[in-house]
Amino acid sequence: MERKITLPLDKEVAKSLRTGETVLISGDMLVFRDAGHKRLFESIKAGKPDINYEGETIYFMGPCPAMPGQVMGSCGPTTSGRMDKYTPYMFDTGLAAQIGKGKRSNDCVQAIVRNGGVYFAAIGGAGATYSSCVTKVEELCYSDLGTEAIRRITVKDFPAIVAIDSLGNNIYER
Amino acid sequence: MKTADLNLLEQKIAEAIEYIACNMESSCRAALEKAREGEENPTARFALDVMCDNADIAAKNGFPVCQDTGMAVVFLYVGRELILDGDIYKAVNDGVRRGYKMLRKSVLDPVTRVNTGDNTPAVIHTQIVEGEKIRVEIMLKGFGSENMSKVYMLNPAQGLEEAKRLIIDSVAVAGSNPCPPVIVGVGLGGTLEKACELSKHALFRKLGSSNPDPELDNLEKYLLGEINKLGVGAQGFGGNTTALGVFIEKYPTHISSLPVAVNMLCHCSRATSFEI
Numbered sequence: 001m002e003r004k005i006t007l008p009l010d011k012e013v014a015k016s017l018r019t020g021e022t023v024l025i026s027g028d029m030l031v032f033r034d035a036g037h038k039r040l041f042e043s044i045k046a047g048k049p050d051i052n053y054e055g056e057t058i059y060f061m062g063p064c065p066a067m068p069g070q071v072m073g074s075c076g077p078t079t080s081g082r083m084d085k086y087t088p089y090m091f092d093t094g095l096a097a098q099i100g101k102g103k104r105s106n107d108c109v110q111a112i113v114r115n116g117g118v119y120f121a122a123i124g125g126a127g128a129t130y131s132s133c134v135t136k137v138e139e140l141c142y143s144d145l146g147t148e149a150i151r152r153i154t155v156k157d158f159p160a161i162v163a164i165d166s167l168g169n170n171i172y173e174r
Numbered sequence: 175m176k177t178a179d180l181n182l183l184e185q186k187i188a189e190a191i192e193y194i195a196c197n198m199e200s201s202c203r204a205a206l207e208k209a210r211e212g213e214e215n216p217t218a219r220f221a222l223d224v225m226c227d228n229a230d231i232a233a234k235n236g237f238p239v240c241q242d243t244g245m246a247v248v249f250l251y252v253g254r255e256l257i258l259d260g261d262i263y264k265a266v267n268d269g270v271r272r273g274y275k276m277l278r279k280s281v282l283d284p285v286t287r288v289n290t291g292d293n294t295p296a297v298i299h300t301q302i303v304e305g306e307k308i309r310v311e312i313m314l315k316g317f318g319s320e321n322m323s324k325v326y327m328l329n330p331a332q333g334l335e336e337a338k339r340l341i342i343d344s345v346a347v348a349g350s351n352p353c354p355p356v357i358v359g360v361g362l363g364g365t366l367e368k369a370c371e372l373s374k375h376a377l378f379r380k381l382g383s384s385n386p387d388p389e390l391d392n393l394e395k396y397l398l399g400e401i402n403k404l405g406v407g408a409q410g411f412g413g414n415t416t417a418l419g420v421f422i423e424k425y426p427t428h429i430s431s432l433p434v435a436v437n438m439l440c441h442c443s444r445a446t447s448f449e450i
Binding site for chain 1: 217220221224225227228229231232235236237238239240241242243276277278279280287289318321349350351353405409410411412440441442
């Protein structure tokens with residue numbers, strides 16, 4: 001049975017989630033991937049972060065253009081491992097959770113444990129399903145990156161699995 | 175002598191891309207359904223349920239199955255009796271540009287990382303064949319799986335035994351990244367680039383079909399069995415469905431070598447073929 005959770009993610013809820021649990025997520029999340037992370041980190045390095053991600057959940061995704069009748073085009077997760085190098089810093093500076101697909105580095109797992117965070121796995125390839133969960137989209141910055149711009153989206157009943165929990169349990173290490 | 179209709183080629187390529195982006199290849203859809211029915215691991219089963227539902231939502235509404243609508247890979251078989259009065263590669267890329275109009279543009283310059291803006295160019299392989307037709311095989315290749323590709327230049331003493339071990343290992347190492355259950359394409363022999371091309375072309379085979387070469391057929395069955403014992407499972411969540419199929423193609427190679435290329439396809443195969 002799926003557990004319903006809402007974003008922004010409550011700290012106690014985050015700590016209560018357990019690897020292997022199926023969840024339906026509703027609320028607001030930030031969306032970006034490789035190029036968005038690269039540029040955000042350049043802005044952090046320059047001392048002026050382009051967005052504030054404290055308490056937020058980031059979904060690693062770059063959507064298709066919206067078809068007529070869609071709020072957002074197909075929008076399944078991309079491979080999270082490519083964002084591993086940015087991840088520990090982001091959890092250490094207030095990020096609540098990440099959503100993507102696939103395994104993470106040990107450094108990421110440790111950062112999740114130390115900060116009471118969580119990593120959700122969305123179902124890779126399920127772009128049309130996830131599109132039907134999106135009720136609102138707002139582009140925040142880096143629009144020149146096209147599909148890789150930073151967006152805020154609102155979702156309803158977005159299906160995912162708890163992949164790494166705050167105790168360090170890891171669905172990819174069985 | 176007949177002149178090739180390059181306008182028709184462009185149009186058919188555009189239509190094929192629009193169709194396959196939203197419609198999972200039918201043998202793949204059937205294999206996913208079978209996998210879902212046979213999966214006992216509840217988390218993997220949940221993932222397979224979502225994958226099957228997603229394919230149906232996409233087909234019903236005309237939405238792309240996956241947001242990674244890939245890079246277009248095109249194999250062209252051009253009849254030698256045809257007159258080519260124009261640039262066949264331009265026709266293919268014009269078709270790709272049109273076909274991707276409502277799809278994600280993921281193609282960029284590898285050095286500057288500046289997007290080409292229209293998902294061109296396609297990767298095009300051409301062969302001259304008998305006859306007066308153009309046959310086209312086209313695939314929208316996602317890169318979660320492409321990034322998990324491997325190529326090994328084995329020495330003859332290592333032989334097929336080592337090749338088998340490395341093929342299985344490449345799927346294990348890829349783990350959850352290529353969106354399993356995967357389809358595994360293997361190229362044996364040739365040179366470095368020939369092995370890679372074979373491994374890509376192998377992915378056009380229909381799931382459920384047998385390799386016409388009995389030795390390769392046995393090898394495919396053996397590898398599929400071993401890969402499905404790895405326990406990677408759907409989306410890396412465990413269970414017995416790590417791969418839907420293993421397809422092998424071979425080509426003669428040099429006395430000094432055994433090239434082995436492994437190219438993976440995610441669970442949503444988007445490919446088709448046609449002839450004009």
